[in-house]
Structure formats: C-alpha cells, structure tokens
Amino acid sequence: MMNPVQPQACTILSVKKESVHEWTFRVATDAKPAHGQFMQLSIPMIGEAPISVSAQGEGWLEFTIRSVGKVTNVIFEKQAGDTLFLRGPYGKGWPVEQFKGKHLVVITGGTGLAPVRSMLNMLADDPDYVKSVHLISGFKNEEGIVFHNELEAWKEKFSTIYALDNDAKEGWRTGLVTTFVKEIPFDSFGGNYAVVVVGPPPMMKFTGLELMKNGVDAEKVWMSFERKMSCAVGKCGHCRIDEVYVCLDGPVFPYTVARDLVD
Amino acid sequence: MGFSLTPAQADAVLSALKQDYRVYAPKRFPKQGRYSDTDVIRYAEVERFSDIVWDVKSDYPAKEVITPIQQAIFYFTEDEYRASKAKTKPILILARPCDINAQHIQAKIYAGNGGYEDLYYKRVRDLVKFAMMECNGGDDTCFCVSMGSNRTDDYSLALKFSADGVQVQVTDDAFAPYFAGMAEADYAPAFVEENQLKVTVPDLDDKAVRLALKSHPMWKEFNSRCVSCGACTVACSTCTCFTTRDVIYGDNPEVGERRRVSASCQIAGFDQMAGQKEFRSTAGDRMRYKVLHKFHDYKARFGERHMCVGCGRCTHRCPELISISATVSKVSAAVEEIKASMAQQ
Ligand SMILES: Cc1cc2nc3c(=O)[nH]c(=O)nc-3n(C[C@H](O)[C@H](O)[C@H](O)COP(=O)(O)OP(=O)(O)OC[C@H]3O[C@@H](n4cnc5c(N)ncnc54)[C@H](O)[C@@H]3O)c2cc1C
Ligand code: SF4
Ligand code: SF4
Ligand code: FES
Numbered sequence: 001m002m003n004p005v006q007p008q009a010c011t012i013l014s015v016k017k018e019s020v021h022e023w024t025f026r027v028a029t030d031a032k033p034a035h036g037q038f039m040q041l042s043i044p045m046i047g048e049a050p051i052s053v054s055a056q057g058e059g060w061l062e063f064t065i066r067s068v069g070k071v072t073n074v075i076f077e078k079q080a081g082d083t084l085f086l087r088g089p090y091g092k093g094w095p096v097e098q099f100k101g102k103h104l105v106v107i108t109g110g111t112g113l114a115p116v117r118s119m120l121n122m123l124a125d126d127p128d129y130v131k132s133v134h135l136i137s138g139f140k141n142e143e144g145i146v147f148h149n150e151l152e153a154w155k156e157k158f159s160t161i162y163a164l165d166n167d168a169k170e171g172w173r174t175g176l177v178t179t180f181v182k183e184i185p186f187d188s189f190g191g192n193y194a195v196v197v198v199g200p201p202p203m204m205k206f207t208g209l210e211l212m213k214n215g216v217d218a219e220k221v222w223m224s225f226e227r228k229m230s231c232a233v234g235k236c237g238h239c240r241i242d243e244v245y246v247c248l249d250g251p252v253f254p255y256t257v258a259r260d261l262v263d
Numbered sequence: 264m265g266f267s268l269t270p271a272q273a274d275a276v277l278s279a280l281k282q283d284y285r286v287y288a289p290k291r292f293p294k295q296g297r298y299s300d301t302d303v304i305r306y307a308e309v310e311r312f313s314d315i316v317w318d319v320k321s322d323y324p325a326k327e328v329i330t331p332i333q334q335a336i337f338y339f340t341e342d343e344y345r346a347s348k349a350k351t352k353p354i355l356i357l358a359r360p361c362d363i364n365a366q367h368i369q370a371k372i373y374a375g376n377g378g379y380e381d382l383y384y385k386r387v388r389d390l391v392k393f394a395m396m397e398c399n400g401g402d403d404t405c406f407c408v409s410m411g412s413n414r415t416d417d418y419s420l421a422l423k424f425s426a427d428g429v430q431v432q433v434t435d436d437a438f439a440p441y442f443a444g445m446a447e448a449d450y451a452p453a454f455v456e457e458n459q460l461k462v463t464v465p466d467l468d469d470k471a472v473r474l475a476l477k478s479h480p481m482w483k484e485f486n487s488r489c490v491s492c493g494a495c496t497v498a499c500s501t502c503t504c505f506t507t508r509d510v511i512y513g514d515n516p517e518v519g520e521r522r523r524v525s526a527s528c529q530i531a532g533f534d535q536m537a538g539q540k541e542f543r544s545t546a547g548d549r550m551r552y553k554v555l556h557k558f559h560d561y562k563a564r565f566g567e568r569h570m571c572v573g574c575g576r577c578t579h580r581c582p583e584l585i586s587i588s589a590t591v592s593k594v595s596a597a598v599e600e601i602k603a604s605m606a607q608q
Contacts, residue, residue: 237504
C-alpha cells in the first residue's frame with residue numbers, strides 16, 4: 001500500500017539568506033511541482049511544516065522559509081550537505097494555463113512573494129506567455145525585503161511597483177499595496193486579464209475589496225491561503241474551512257470561493 | 264441462516280472466533296467513569312460472552328478500534344522514517360447500526376478525500392467485519408432515526424442479546440462454520456424506528472442564510488457555557504481530526520517516533536499557525552465550526568448524508584450539559600429568524 005505521508009530524505013544544496021528571518025534553502029529532489037504548490041518539510045524528532053515551492057529547476061527545488069517556531073527554527077540550523085525530509089507536492093497551484101495570453105496582475109505582501117516566485121521566473125523567461133505582467137510587491141520594512149536580485153531583474157521585464165508600508169526607500173514607494181491598485185490600467189486590458197493576490201490574511205482581504213472597488217471582475221481574481229496543516233492530504237482536518245480543505249482544494253482559490261469562506 | 268445460543272454456547276463460539284479474529288465489543292471498565300463510582304463502557308477485546316455490554320450504549324465509539332486515540336505512524340533514526348507495522352489478524356467488531364454507519368462516514372475522509380487513501384486507516388479497516396448488535400432503542404440522547412443511521416446492511420452477523428443468550432443471523436458464509444451444531448432459529452434483526460428525541464436538521468443550502476447564521480448571536484452563548492475541553496470530540500462516533508507529533512524516546516535524542524494523536528476543533532489552538540492570530544478564538548466560534556461541519560459542510564462536500572449519526576454520545580459526555588440536539592434546534596430557530604428578516608427586506 002502507498003503511504004501518502006512518507007517523507008523522503010533529501011540533501012540541502014545551498015542556503016541563501018534573503019533577510020534576517022527569511023532564508024532560501026535549495027534542496028535536491030526530482031519532485032516536479034506545479035507553480036504555487038507546496039511540500040511538507042520534515043525534521044525527525046521535531047515535526048513537519050508546509051512550505052511553498054519558491055523556485056524550481058532540474059533536480060532541485062527552493063523553499064523560502066521564515067523562522068517562526070519549532071520546525072522552521074531547526075531548519076535554520078541546517079547547512080548545505082545536511083538532510084531535510086520532503087513529501088509532496090500537494091494542493092492546487094496557480095491556474096497558469098488560464099493566464100496564457102492575458103494581462104497578469106500580481107499583488108504580494110511580504111513573503112507572499114514566495115509562492116508566486118517560480119511562476120514569475122517562468123514568465124520572465126518566457127515573455128510571450130502572457131501579454132504583460134504588472135507586479136505590486138509590498139514589504140513591511142527594508143529588513144523584510146526578500147529576493148533582492150529577482151526584484152531588480154523583474155523591473156526590466158514587468159511593470160513593477162515596489163513599496164514599503166511606512167518607510168522611504170530610493171526607487172520604492174511608501175504605502176500599503178492596496179493604495180497602488182488604482183494605478184493598474186485595468187481599463188486598457190479589454191477584459192483580458194487575471195489577478196493573483198498573496199500575502200497575510202488581512203492584506204488579501206483588503207486587496208480583494210480594493211480590486212472590487214476598482215471594477216475588477218471577481219471571477220478573474222485568485223488568492224493563495226495559508227492555514228494550519230498537519231497531514232496535507234485531507235485527513236487531519238486542521239486546514240478545513242467550510243466544505244473546503246486548503247491542503248487539497250487550495251492553497252490557491254478563485255476569489256469567488258475565497259471571499260465567502262468563514263474560518 | 265439463524266441460530267439461538269445459550270450463554271455457554273455463545274462463550275464457545277466466541278472462543279472459536281477468537282482463534283481467527285480479534286473480537287472487539289463494548290466492555291465495562293469499573294470506576295473509570297466521569298463521576299466517582301461510575302463505570303466507563305468503551306471498546307476493547309472481549310474474552311468472554313459476559314464481557315460484552317449490550318444493554319446500554321457505550322460511552323465511547325467503535326471508531327477507537329480502527330483509529331486509536333494515538334498511534335505511532337513512523338519510527339525514525341536520524342536518517343530514516345520507517346512506517347510502523349500493523350497486526351494482520353482480522354477484526355470482528357460488535358457494533359450498533361449508528362457505529363457501523365459512522366465508519367462509512369469516516370471512510371469518506373480517511374479513504375477518499377482528495378484521492379488519498381490513508382495507509383494507517385486502510386490497513387486496519389480492510390481487516391474489519393461487523394457483527395451488528397440489534398439496538399434495543401438507545402437512550403434519551405439518541406436521534407439516529409432523524410439522521411437516517413438507524414439501519415445498516417453492512418454486517419456479517421446480526422446479534423440480539425438477552426439475559427438468556429443471543430440470537431444470531433449469519434449473512435456472511437465465512438462465519439457459518441462457527442455455528443455448526445447450534446440450535447437453528449428464525450432470527451432477522453429489527454431496527455429502531457423511532458427515538459424519543461427527534462431532530463430536524465435545518466436547510467442550510469442557501470449561501471446567504473448560511474453566512475448570516477455564522478455571525479448570528481446564538482453562538483455567543485457557548486463562550487460562557489462551553490469550556491473547550493474536547494470531551495465531545497473524543498466521544499463522537501464520526502470525528503476524525505488528528506495532529507501529528509514527534510516524540511523522542513527517553514533521553515536518547517537520536518531515536519523516536521512520529522505519532523498521530525486525536526485532535527479536537529473545540530480546543531483552542533486547533534487552527535493556530537505560528538506567529539499568527541487564531542481564526543476561531545472563542546468557544547462560540549469553535550462550536551459554530553463543529554456544528555456546521557456535522558450538519559452541513561460534510562454533506563456539502565461528500566453528498567449523501569450528514570456527518571452526525573445521532574448517537575448522542577457528545578451530549579452524554581459534556582461536563583457542561585451542552586446538548587447537540589438542543590443546539591441544532593437553536594440553529595433551526597436562528598435560521599427561521601434569518602429567513603423571516605430576509606423576506607422582509
Ligand atoms: C500552503 C502553505 C504554504 C506555506 N508556505 C510557506 C513558505 O513558503 N514559507 C514560510 O516560511 N512559511 C510558509 N508557510 C507557513 C509555515 O508552514 C509555518 O510558518 C510553519 O508551519 C511553522 O512551523 P514551525 O514548526 O516552525 O512553527 P510552530 O508553530 O512552532 O510549530 C508548528 C508545528 O508544531 C506543532 N505544534 C505547534 N504547537 C504545538 C503544541 N502546542 N503542541 C504540539 N504541537 C504543536 C504543529 O502541529 C506543527 O507541526 C506555509 C503554510 C501553508 C499552509
Ligand atoms: S456529533 Fe454527537 S450525536 Fe453526532 S455523531 Fe458526533 S457524538 Fe454522535
Ligand atoms: S461542548 Fe461540552 S464536551 Fe464539547 S468542548 Fe464544550 S464543554 Fe467540552
Ligand atoms: S492539512 Fe490535514 S486535512 Fe488539510
């Protein structure tokens with residue numbers, strides 16, 4: 001019998017410090033996740049944590065992890081050459097096929113950039129996949145900024161607005177991401193667009209409302225959720241909201257579903 | 264095929280069955296009950312016919328045989344996860360119709376949801392056959408008829424107990440040899456057709472009504488009444504949730520196990536993510552979450568039927584005397600109120 005929760009030992013290839021509390025771990029694995037899917041990372045004797053795939057290549061995946069507790073703190077003690085256990089990929093990622101040939105708007109808050117990073121890199125490499133990419137990325141402060149190199153590179157490929165919540169930074173804007181939604185030229189898209197939103201729950205809620213205020217079609221908006229998970233395979237019940245399981249039906253949901261879910 | 268057995272004959276059959284099956288039934292554990300000097304009745308392997316408690320409902324459900332309150336799922340050393348092994352001897356569970364129906368409900372989650380089959384559930388469930396205990400009517404917390412879980416045809420044996428012994432119907436030929444030479448009898452099981460308690464589950468199909476219900480003040484009552492102990496979940500025939508926990512053996516930090524432990528959505532922290540605020544931070548929020556799962560969400564996902572089988576065990580175990588049937592009635596009243604106010608607008 002197959003065991004869907006069996007972790008596999010994988011070797012850490014490199015560790016990159018994005019910020020003080022957010023590091024990217026590149027791990028050797030043949031897993032081929034879809035953009036926006038997640039894996040369960042495991043440390044024996046400590047536990048497991050669901051983490052989004054933040055980049056992928058031949059024979060490796062990257063995870064950008066924030067150290068916040070038991071498992072993630074111990075992962076931060078690991079170095080290249082050490083072992084990390086993985087299982088997955090799990091869940092439903094971004095409906096990338098549906099974005100083909102459209103104007104794509106991506107709005108992220110903080111490390112919410114991680115679950116869209118692999119898709120953005122794919123779009124940067126394949127500029128004809130979509131008509132255009134408009135990226136709004138907000139961070140709490142300078143220390144919270146992740147993926148510095150990519151943010152720079154994407155400036156050349158996409159229409160970008162980068163912002164800090166309260167602080168000033170050269171070339172950056174100041175304010176919450178919601179403030180900049182009205183600058184996206186939705187009218188010029190002729191209805192041919194899709195919007196992707198990822199960040200902390202309040203950020204997604206208010207961004208959704210702001211998009212609606214700007215006349216955006218709810219059916220064209222997608223969001224990615226984070227909820228407590230223990231199994232990632234629809235068994236433990238921790239991630240359930242109403243009749244939906246975030247680990248199975250999400251983490252990516254159409255806004256028309258996401259907006260009515262009540263925890 | 265039917266038989267009538269004296270207690271002595273029933274003991275002989277049980278001994279023979281136990282050669283081939285692990286036989287589980289409700290059993291009395293003296294003085295382990297909720298109040299001093301009360302007993303607790305829960306599922307365990309039975310040795311003798313007289314071990315089987317048939318005259319009253321068990322405090323705890325049959326699910327414990329298949330999904331124990333805790334179990335090791337992996338053993339590990341620093342570089343390996345090895346799945347725990349399970350016993351392979353077949354299992355015979357003596358259970359009332361509500362408990363048998365509850366297994367069909369749990370299977371939708373453990374063996375179906377998302378297309379994933381849980382190894383730890385499946386490998387035990389595949390060994391299980393049921394001996395249905397004809398129910399003598401339950402007690403004043405039961406409402407199986409309202410939930411449509413009073414009947415079942417998933418059994419290899421049907422049993423009707425009395426002080427004089429047991430009548431048996433054999434529906435699975437594999438069990439016929441155990442009864443060879445016993446007095447034949449014309450027995451077919453009867454099912455409970457009416458409970459003292461009747462529950463009408465409100466229609467929650469309308470999304471607007473459901474959303475209004477979630478923010479209805481009725482849930483606030485539980486903030487002061489429910490102590491979030493989770494006793495209702497442990498007693499529930501159909502609750503499936505669990506948490507995964509790693510433990511180290513003694514003082515050797517190199518070896519240990521990954522354990523699966525039952526979890527309750529009624530206990531604070533069930534939805535807590537590191538560094539974030541809880542989504543359901545009050546007992547009322549958590550009650551709303553449980554009640555809607557049992558009486559709407561499960562059915563909305565899996566079709567067919569509601570999750571609750573109406574066994575009444577949660578009502579029976581609650582230290583705060585919170586009754587699930589009374590709660591559903593309050594939901595019905597709230598829904599009526601919501602619909603009336605919507606009609607006025
Ligand atoms: C789909 C998804 C994608 C995610 N992507 C990312 C990402 O890309 N990057 C990122 O940094 N984070 C991500 N997260 C969040 C991340 O999963 C959590 O931050 C992480 O699980 C925290 O784990 P921890 O062990 O470090 O924290 P803790 O909260 O200390 O521990 C969590 C673990 O310990 C257990 N636990 C917690 N409290 C107790 C207790 N009292 N008793 C027993 N056990 C307990 C939990 O069951 C769990 O296994 C994602 C979450 C989801 C759902
Ligand atoms: S919710 Fe209560 S009545 Fe319903 S199945 Fe669970 S324990 Fe039985
Ligand atoms: S309803 Fe009763 S048994 Fe359940 S958590 Fe609340 S107080 Fe405990
Ligand atoms: S994480 Fe266990 S059901 Fe979704």
